[in-house]
C-alpha cells in the first residue's frame with residue numbers, strides 16, 4: 247500500500263485534561279516500543295505545548311516555515327516555490343519523534359477559514375498529511391485545541407482516529423457523550439467522506455487514594471469496553487519532567503516515583519492498544 251501512514255489525534259473540547267502530555271507520551275512509546283517513525287504536529291499551541299514538553303521552546307519561537315501556512319490560500323504556492331519547506335517545518339526531539347510546533351499564525355488562519363466555502367475549508371490538513379507527511383513517516387499524532395474551531399475540524403478530518411484523555415469528575419461522562427455526538431455530526435455531514443471515530447479513552451491524573459478514580463475507570467470499561475484503556479496515575483514526575491523538557495520515558499526506573507513508573511507503563515499499554523485499533527481499521 248502506498249499511503250499506509252497511521253494517524254490519530256487527541257481531542258477533548260476542554261483544556262487541562264492531559265491531552266498534550268498524552269500525545270507526547272504515546273508518540274515516544276510508539277517510537278521506542280514499536281519502532282515507528284513518528285511525527286507530532288502541534289495545532290493546540292497553548293502554554294504547555296509540545297515544544298516545551300521536549301525542551302524545544304526556544305528553538306521553535308520564530309519558525310521560518312510555520313504550520314499555519316498549510317491552512318492559508320497561499321499554501322500551494324509556498325509548497326512549490328520554497329525549497330525544502332517541509333524539512334524546515336520539522337524539529338527533531340531528543341526522544342525519537344519529530345515535531346512540527348504550533349505557531350502564532352494559527353488563530354488568524356482559523357478566522358480566515360470561516361470565510362472559505364465549507365467544501366474547501368476542512369481538507370487542508372488532510373492534503374498536507376497525504377502529500378508531505380505520509381511519504382516520510384509511519385505514524386502522525388496531532389495535538390488539537392480544546393475547542394471545536396476550524397483548525398480542530400481539519401485535525402479530526404485528517405486524523406480520523408480520536409484519543410480522549412479524561413480527568414475524573416462528575417462532568418466527564420457527559421463530555422464523552424458530547425464528544426461522541428460531535429464526531430457523529432461530523433461523520434453525517436454529507437459534504438465529505440471523513441469518518442472520525444473515538445478509538446481510545448482513559449482517565450488521567452488519577453489519584454489512586456480515592457474511589458472516584460476507580461469508579462470512573464470502571465464506568466469507562468463498562469461503557470466503552472473496546473476502546474477504554476488503563477488510567478494514568480497522577481504523578482509529580484510528569485510536571486517536573488515537562489519543566490525539564492522530557493517525558494517519563496527519558497528516565498530510568500530509579501529516577502521515578504511509583505506513580506511515575508505506573509503512569510509510564512499505562513502509557514505503554516495505551517499505545518499498544520491504540521496501534522492495534524489503528525491496524526484493525
Ligand SMILES: Nc1ncnc2c1ncn2[C@@H]1O[C@H](COP(=O)(O)OP(=O)(O)O)[C@@H](O)[C@H]1O
Nearest residue numbers: 261262263264265266267294451479480481485
Ligand atoms: N498524570 C499526570 N499527573 C500529574 N500532572 C499531570 C498529569 N498529566 C498532566 N499533568 C499536568 O496537568 C497539566 C495539564 O496537562 P496537559 O497535558 O497540558 O493538558 P491539556 O493539553 O489537555 O490542556 C499540565 O501542567 C501537566 O503537567
Ligand SMILES: [Mg+2]
Nearest residue numbers: 265266290292
Ligand atoms: Mg494541551
